Amino acid sequence: ARSGVPEAVLGSGKTVEEIADLAATAVETTGRAIVTRIDAAGAGAVRRQLAENAPKATIRWDERSNWLVATAPAFERPDVDARVGVVTAGTSDAVPAGEAAMIAAELGADVTRIDDVGVASLARTIDAVSRLREQDVLVVAAGREGALPTVVAGLVDTPVIGLPVSTGYGHGGEGEAALSGMLQSCTALSVVNVDAGFTAGTQAGLIARRVAAARGG
Amino acid sequence: ARSGVPEAVLGSGKTVEEIADLAATAVETTGRAIVTRIDAAGAGAVRRQLAENAPKATIRWDERSNWLVATAPAFERPDVDARVGVVTAGTSDAVPAGEAAMIAAELGADVTRIDDVGVASLARTIDAVSRLREQDVLVVAAGREGALPTVVAGLVDTPVIGLPVSTGYGHGGEGEAALSGMLQSCTALSVVNVDAGFTAGTQAGLIARRVAAARGG
Amino acid sequence: ARSGVPEAVLGSGKTVEEIADLAATAVETTGRAIVTRIDAAGAGAVRRQLAENAPKATIRWDERSNWLVATAPAFERPDVDARVGVVTAGTSDAVPAGEAAMIAAELGADVTRIDDVGVASLARTIDAVSRLREQDVLVVAAGREGALPTVVAGLVDTPVIGLPVSTGYGHGGEGEAALSGMLQSCTALSVVNVDAGFTAGTQAGLIARRVAAARGG
Amino acid sequence: ARSGVPEAVLGSGKTVEEIADLAATAVETTGRAIVTRIDAAGAGAVRRQLAENAPKATIRWDERSNWLVATAPAFERPDVDARVGVVTAGTSDAVPAGEAAMIAAELGADVTRIDDVGVASLARTIDAVSRLREQDVLVVAAGREGALPTVVAGLVDTPVIGLPVSTGYGHGGEGEAALSGMLQSCTALSVVNVDAGFTAGTQAGLIARRVAAARGG
Amino acid sequence: ARSGVPEAVLGSGKTVEEIADLAATAVETTGRAIVTRIDAAGAGAVRRQLAENAPKATIRWDERSNWLVATAPAFERPDVDARVGVVTAGTSDAVPAGEAAMIAAELGADVTRIDDVGVASLARTIDAVSRLREQDVLVVAAGREGALPTVVAGLVDTPVIGLPVSTGYGHGGEGEAALSGMLQSCTALSVVNVDAGFTAGTQAGLIARRVAAARGG
Amino acid sequence: ARSGVPEAVLGSGKTVEEIADLAATAVETTGRAIVTRIDAAGAGAVRRQLAENAPKATIRWDERSNWLVATAPAFERPDVDARVGVVTAGTSDAVPAGEAAMIAAELGADVTRIDDVGVASLARTIDAVSRLREQDVLVVAAGREGALPTVVAGLVDTPVIGLPVSTGYGHGGEGEAALSGMLQSCTALSVVNVDAGFTAGTQAGLIARRVAAARGG
Amino acid sequence: ARSGVPEAVLGSGKTVEEIADLAATAVETTGRAIVTRIDAAGAGAVRRQLAENAPKATIRWDERSNWLVATAPAFERPDVDARVGVVTAGTSDAVPAGEAAMIAAELGADVTRIDDVGVASLARTIDAVSRLREQDVLVVAAGREGALPTVVAGLVDTPVIGLPVSTGYGHGGEGEAALSGMLQSCTALSVVNVDAGFTAGTQAGLIARRVAAARGG
Amino acid sequence: ARSGVPEAVLGSGKTVEEIADLAATAVETTGRAIVTRIDAAGAGAVRRQLAENAPKATIRWDERSNWLVATAPAFERPDVDARVGVVTAGTSDAVPAGEAAMIAAELGADVTRIDDVGVASLARTIDAVSRLREQDVLVVAAGREGALPTVVAGLVDTPVIGLPVSTGYGHGGEGEAALSGMLQSCTALSVVNVDAGFTAGTQAGLIARRVAAARGG
Numbered sequence A, B, C, D, E, F, G, H: 001a002r003s004g005v006p007e008a009v010l011g012s013g014k015t016v017e018e019i020a021d022l023a024a025t026a027v028e029t030t031g032r033a034i035v036t037r038i039d040a041a042g043a044g045a046v047r048r049q050l051a052e053n054a055p056k057a058t059i060r061w062d063e064r065s066n067w068l069v070a071t072a073p074a075f076e077r078p079d080v081d082a083r084v085g086v087v088t089a090g091t092s093d094a095v096p097a098g099e100a101a102m103i104a105a106e107l108g109a110d111v112t113r114i115d116d117v118g119v120a121s122l123a124r125t126i127d128a129v130s131r132l133r134e135q136d137v138l139v140v141a142a143g144r145e146g147a148l149p150t151v152v153a154g155l156v157d158t159p160v161i162g163l164p165v166s167t168g169y170g171h172g173g174e175g176e177a178a179l180s181g182m183l184q185s186c187t188a189l190s191v192v193n194v195d196a197g198f199t200a201g202t203q204a205g206l207i208a209r210r211v212a213a214a215r216g217g
C-alpha cells in the first residue's frame, strides 16, 4: 500500500492458479507483476495465463532465486540515481541475495553484486573494499555465524543492512545464529529476518530513492 | 573504528573510574566523549574527572535516557543537511528513543521527536502523518506488541528502522514480541535489537549523511 | 462434554476409516457430525460411509478450510440471536478463519466475514469500522506480526478474540510472533493458540449464546 | 482509547512522582484514576498528591493485588447487569485475580470471587459448580500446571478466560507451563498472558457489558 | 545392560535389514526380541529373517503402537505378582501407551488398560477411581495440556508416572505443554519424556518387580 | 489432598506471618507441619508462633536444605518397612537432596544418604554399588550435565528417579541441561523438575509405601 | 582458506551437478576432492564427471557416513606422526564419527575407532581405557543425554572434543540435550555443534599436527 | 580427578567459610589451592584461614578475573614447553580470559595475552597475526556477535578454542549469540560454554602438555 513500493505476490502457500491469477491482474492493472518464492510449476502457470491475458508481456524468471517479474510492453521501470550493493559470502547466500537484488532494481536502484567475500578468506573481503565504498547502501547476506556484515560495516561508512541466510545445522542453525549475531554486532547495522531478501531489498531501495531524490533525481 | 562514526563508551559493566578515564581521554583526543547507559554516579565521576583534565569542557547528561556528551570548547559537531525522525508510542519508549536521537544528532542530523502516537489511539498516529513524511529516515520505537513501526511504514514512503523496547511481562515480554513482530512485519522495515537505541540512531545517522552528501551537503 | 457444545472430530492424526466411523456415529447419535482438518480423501471416506449408514444426510465440505459438516434430515441447527464477526487481514488467514466461522455458525450464531482489512492498508481497516461495531463479538485472525487484532480492538468496544495464523518464516515465524504480539497487545484482547480457529469460534459462539440468552432468545 | 474502557496507569517502571501526577490528572479529567502494580510508596505518593489536588477524592488501595482506585466525589461508577466470576486455585493466584476482579468491577460488572478450588482437591472444584454456572463469564486463574480452567470449562457452558499465574520454578516455571497448557486446553478457552489480570478483567467486563446491553441494561 | 531389563531394538533410524539382523540375534541369544517404532516393512523383514533363522519363533506385532515381540518356543516370560495400570485420555494417546503396556508386560507385570478418561469429561475420570486404586503403579498418558496425570494423582495414593504425548499444534504443541505441565504438577508425579512409552513402561515394570519381590514373588 | 501424603507449606512467596499461621494450624489439626523453602526469618516466626499456640511442639529446621518440620508431642510419624536412597554428586546438590530425604522420611521410609559419587571420579561411583543395590528406590540428584542418574541406573536394577539441580551457568545452565539429559537418558529413568526435591521425595516415599505394603508392613 | 586444511565441499543444499563440478575442479587443482553429506546420487554424479575429467582418479565413498574422497594418482596424502581416537557409544553415532575420522585422516593423523563403549554398559567403557590413553586427542561422539565424553574425560588426561549426535526425540532431542550436557560437563571438554563431525575431525587433526610438529614430524 | 589436572574450587554458591576450608585443605594436601569466581570477601576469608593453617603460603588474588591461587612454599608448579595464546576483543572479555590464562599457566603452559584485537578494527587483528602464529593453541574470547574466533581461525593454522563472553543485551544477549555463532563458525573451531574460561584454559593446557610431551618436555 506504500505509495511507490510495488506490491509483490508471495508464491509460497498459494496454488499455481492463485499465483497466475494474481500475476495477470497485477500486469493488467499496474503494468508489472513481481512474484517471489515461485518454482518452475508456478512460473509455467504464470506463463500460460499471460499467454492468454497479456500475450505481449515480457517475463523474466530466476530459477535460482525463485522470482518472476512480468511487465507489460508499455511499462517503464523507475530509474533512480543511487547505488545498492548486494554482498554474499558463499553460494548458499545466492537465493535471498538474488531476491534482494531484484526488488531493489525494480524500485529503480543501480544494483551491483559483490560475491564470494566470506570472512574465512579475509583477503578477498579486504580486496573488495573499494567496490563496497562506491555504493550508497549495502545489503550483506551471510549464513552460519553471519560475521560478514559486522566485518564489512567496520570497513566502510555506508549504511549496512544485514541479511541472515538459513544455512547451518545444529544449535543456531537455519539462520538463527546469523540473525542473533547481526543483532548483537559490535559495529552498527540494521537487520531483517532470516532469508528476508525481499525486505532487505525494499529497505535498500527506499534508502536509494531518498538519496536519489536528494541528488535531484 | 568506522571513519566518521564517533566511538561511544558503553557505561554498563564498567566501574565509574573506568568510565571517567575513557571519557576524559575521548575529550582530549577527539574533542568529544559520548557515554551511553551511564547513571548519576557515573555522570558525577565524569564531571569530577573533567574538572581536572578538561575544565572548560561542556557536559550534557540526560537523566532519562542515561547518556552523557562532553565536548571540548573547540569541538565542532558535524552538521549535515538531512532529517531523522524519532517516533515513540508511550513514555516507556523514551529511554532507547532518547539514545537514538542523541547519537543521530551527534552524527550531525536534524532530529525531530514525534511522541505519543501509539496504535491504541490510531487517530493520533494518523494525525502525525505529515510530520512523519517530512523526515528522510524514521526510527520508530515500540514495546509490548511493537505494532507501531508496521503501521507507520504503511503510511509513509520513508525508510523505517524499527526499535523494539524492553517493555511487557510474561510470554514475549522484555521486548521479544516487539522484536519478532518487527522482523515479521507485513510492511518492509529494517530492525535493530531490543533497546538498541544506539544502533538505530547510528544507522539513521549514516543514512542521513548519505542523503546530505547527495544534497551536496 | 460441555452441554450444548457440539463434539467435533479432529481429522488430523486419524485414518480415513476412523474419521468415517466417528462421523457416521455422530450423525446417528446426535444428528450432526463436525470434522475439522479433513482433506479430500477423508471427505470421500465420510461420503461413502454415510452413503451406507445415513443416505439421506446432507454433507458440506469446505475444501479451503478443511472442515466437513454432515447432518441428518431431522437435525435442526440451533439459532441464537447474536452476531459473530470473523475478520481477516489476507488470504492466508482464510483457513483458521473459516474453521472459526463454521463452528460459531454451528453453535447458532449469525456469522459475518469481514476480509482483507490488514494493517498495511490502514484505510481499509478504518472503512470497516461500522461493520465491526455491529457485531457482538469479534474473532480477528492475523499472521506474521499479528497487529490487526490490536488495531481493531482500539477502534471498537466489542470483545475481540485474537486468532494467530501460522504464516511467516524465520524468527517468530509459524505464528509465534503473532501469538506473542497478541498476548502483549496494548489494547485488551483474549487470545487462542496459533491456527486454533476451532477454539476461537467455540469461544465466540459461547459468548454469542450468553448475549442471545440475555436478549431473551 | 476504547470508548468506555477506563484508562489505567501501569505503575511498574514509573517513578512515584510520575504515577502521582498521572493519577491526579485522571481524577481531574475523568473523575477516576486506576493504577495497577503500585506498591506502598506509590500509593503514599498518590495520597499526598490528591490531598493537594483533589482533597475530597476517595482512595481504595489493595495491598495484596497492588492496585489503587481514586474517585472524585461526583464520579458514578457504571453499573451493568451481568455477572463476572473470578476463580482461583490457591493463595498465590490472588494477585492477578484481584487485579482482574477490580477492573471488571470498575467496568460495572457484578463480580464474585470463587477461591481455593484447585484440581489437587477435585471435590472442592465440583462443589463449586453451581456457583460457577451462575456467572455470565468466568476468569479462571491458575499457576504451575494451570489445569484449573480446563477442568472448569468442562463443567460449565459459560465462556472461560484462562489467566496463567507466574508461579512454579524450573522448566515451565514463571507461568509458562500454565500459559501453554491453557493454549493447548482440550476444552475451548481463550487466554491472556501470564499475570495479565488487567487484560482478563477488561475482556470479561466487555463481555459482561454486551450481555447487559442485550438484557436491556 | 541392567540385569533383568530386556534389551529392546529402537527401530527408527535403522534399515529393515539392520532391524531384522538384530531381532534374529536377540531371539537366538536371549530367546526374545523386542522392537519398538517398527512399521509394516520392518515387521515383514523380521518375519522373513526369522522364517530362516528361527522358524518356530512366535511373533506379535502391534500395528497401532508399532512394536514387535518375537519369542523362541522355549522362552518363558517372567511373571511377577504386581499390577501396572496404563491410563489414557483419548485415542491419540494409544501409541505411547501401548508401548508402555508392552514393555511392562514383558518385564512380567500384570498390565491393565484404563482408557478414555480424559479431564474434559470429568465424570468418566471419577468413575474409574476404583480401577485406578487397584494398581500398584500407574502410567498416565496425556497430550495437549496434559492435565490427566495431575487429576489422577489427586484421586489416588498410587505412584503416578506421567507420560506426555506429542499431540497438539501451535505454542506448546508436540507434547511440550504436556511435559512442562506434568513437571509443574501441583500433585507429586514423576515424568518421562514426550512419547517415551518405553521409558515409562520400564520404570513401572521395575517398580512392579520391587513390589512383587516384597510380596515374596 | 492425597490421602496419606502430608500437606507441605511452600514457604517461598509467602510472608513470614502467613507461614507461621499455616504451620501452627497444621500442627494443631494434623499433629505435624512441614514447611519447605523457609529461611531463618521464616523459621523464627514459626518458632514464636508455636511458642504461643503449641509450646510443647518439637521443631527441626534444616538451614542447608531450608525445610522445617514441627510435630506435636502426640504425633507419631508413620514407619514403613522400605528403603529410599538419596544420592548426590557434589555439595551443590545438597539442597534439593535434603528436601527429598526429609519428605521421604516423613512419609515413613528408611532414608540413606549416599554422597559425593559424581561421575568425574567414576571409581567412587562404582565403590558405592553395593550400597545403591540395598535400596528399594533411588533419588539421584545431579547438576550441570546431570549424568549421574544415567550412570547409576546402568549399575543397578532399582527404580531411579532423576532430580536435576539448578547448578551451571551459560547454555543449559540452571539445571536445564541436567533435566533434558535425564529425559533423554539411555538407561530408563523417571524424572522430576529442576530442584523439585519435594516431588522426588514424595514419589520415592509413595513407592516405598507400596513396597512396604507388599512386605506386609 | 587456512593453509594446510583441505577445503571440503558440503554436499547438502547443492545440486548433483554443482557437487560434481566442484569435486572435479578440486581434483584438478589440488589433487584431492573431499565431499561431505553426499548421497548415492551425488556420488554417482561425481563418478561420471571424473570418468571424463580425471579418469585415473581414485574414489572412496562411505555410504554410511556420506562422504567421498577422490584423489589424483599423483596426490600424496600428508602423514603426520600423531594419533586421533574417534569414540562412539552406539550405532547411531557412526555417521558424524565417520565424518570426523575421515577428515582427521585426510589431515594426516593416525586414526583409531573405539566403538560401542556407551555409559549404559560402563564395564565396556572402562575396558577401553588403555586404548583411549594411547591417543594424542580424542573425539567422543554421543547422542541422547551425551554423557560419554564426560565419563571418558574423567578417565584420561588426553584432550577430549565432544561431538553431540542428533539422536533422541522429545524435549532435548535432536542432539540439543547432548550439546548442552557437554557444554555443562563437570570434566573439562571442548565441544562442536550437533553432528559437526567435520569440525571435530578438523580440530583433532590440527591438534595432531601440532603434536607431530613437536615430535619433529 | 583427572591425573595431572589440578582440582579447582568453584567459589560461587559457596559460603566464605566453605571456600576457606576447601582452600586450606587443598594447600595442605596438594600444595596448591585454585579458587575461581571468588570475590573480595571470599579472598579475605581464605587469607585469614591460611594465616592459621599455612602461614607460609603465597597467595595471588586477581580482583578483575576473580580467581585466587595459594601455594605452599614447597610447591613447584609444573613447567611444560608449549605456548598458549589468550586473545580478547575488548575490556569486557577480560574476566573469562583471565580465568583461562590462569588455569593454563597453572597447568604449566607459557601463556601470552593478545588483547584488543576485535573485528570492528580489523587492522589491529591483522597486525597481531605473527604473534598469533607463534602459539601452539589459542583461546579466543569474544562477546556480542562473537566473530573474533572465526576471523582468527581463518588467519592461522593453530587450533582455536572459542570462548563466548556474556556481554550483549536483547535477543542473543548474555553470550548466547556468541556461543551459537562459534558453533556455526565457517572456519573449524571447538568451543566451550559462555564465560567458561576455566574449561577453555584447561583444554588449552591439556593440548599444551601433549605438545610439550611430544617435544620431549
Ligand SMILES: Nc1ncnc2c1ncn2[C@@H]1O[C@H](COP(=O)(O)O)[C@@H](O)[C@H]1O
Residues within 6 Å of the ligand: A186, A187, A188, B007, B008, B009, B010, B011, B036, B037, B196, B197, B198, B199, H090, H091, H092
Ligand atoms: N548503548 C549501546 N548499545 C550498543 N552498543 C553501544 C552502546 N554504547 C556504545 N556502544 C558500542 O560499543 C562500543 C564500546 O564498547 P566498549 O569498548 O565496551 O566501551 C562503542 O564503540 C559502540 O560501538
Ligand SMILES: Nc1ncnc2c1ncn2[C@@H]1O[C@H](COP(=O)(O)O)[C@@H](O)[C@H]1O
Residues within 6 Å of the ligand: C007, C008, C009, C010, C011, C036, C037, C196, C197, C198, C199, D186, D187, D188, E090, E091, E092
Ligand atoms: N481443529 C481443532 N482444533 C482444536 N481442537 C479441536 C479441533 N477439532 C476438534 N477439536 C477438539 O478435539 C476434540 C476431538 O478430539 P479427538 O477425540 O482426538 O477427535 C473435540 O471434542 C474438540 O474439542
Ligand SMILES: Nc1ncnc2c1ncn2[C@@H]1O[C@H](COP(=O)(O)O)[C@@H](O)[C@H]1O
Residues within 6 Å of the ligand: D090, D091, D092, E186, E187, E188, F007, F008, F009, F010, F011, F036, F037, F196, F198, F199
Ligand atoms: N518445595 C516444593 N516444591 C514443590 N511443591 C511443593 C514444595 N513444598 C510444598 N509443595 C506443594 O505445594 C503445596 C502447597 O502449596 P501452597 O498452598 O502454595 O502452600 C503442598 O501441598 C505441596 O503439594
Ligand SMILES: Nc1ncnc2c1ncn2[C@@H]1O[C@H](COP(=O)(O)O)[C@@H](O)[C@H]1O
Residues within 6 Å of the ligand: A090, A091, A092, G007, G008, G009, G010, G011, G036, G037, G196, G197, G198, G199, H186, H187, H188
Ligand atoms: N559436514 C560439514 N559440516 C560443516 N562444515 C563443512 C562440512 N563439509 C564442509 N564444510 C565446510 O564448508 C565449506 C564448504 O562450504 P561450501 O562453499 O558451501 O561448499 C568447507 O570449506 C568446509 O569448511
Ligand SMILES: [Mg+2]
Residues within 6 Å of the ligand: A089, A118, A119, A142, A143, A144, A145, A146, A147, A148, H186
Ligand atoms: Mg558467514
Ligand SMILES: [Mg+2]
Residues within 6 Å of the ligand: B089, B118, B119, B142, B143, B144, B145, B146, B147, B148, C186
Ligand atoms: Mg506498542
Ligand SMILES: [Mg+2]
Residues within 6 Å of the ligand: B186, C089, C118, C119, C142, C143, C144, C145, C146, C147, C148
Ligand atoms: Mg497481519
Ligand SMILES: [Mg+2]
Residues within 6 Å of the ligand: D089, D118, D119, D142, D143, D144, D145, D146, D147, D148, E186
Ligand atoms: Mg493449578
Ligand SMILES: [Mg+2]
Residues within 6 Å of the ligand: D186, E089, E118, E119, E142, E143, E144, E145, E146, E147, E148
Ligand atoms: Mg489431556
Ligand SMILES: [Mg+2]
Residues within 6 Å of the ligand: F089, F118, F119, F142, F143, F144, F145, F146, F147, F148, G186
Ligand atoms: Mg553431575
Ligand SMILES: [Mg+2]
Residues within 6 Å of the ligand: F186, G089, G118, G119, G142, G143, G144, G145, G146, G147, G148
Ligand atoms: Mg549417549
Ligand SMILES: [Mg+2]
Residues within 6 Å of the ligand: A186, H089, H118, H119, H142, H143, H144, H145, H146, H147, H148
Ligand atoms: Mg566480538
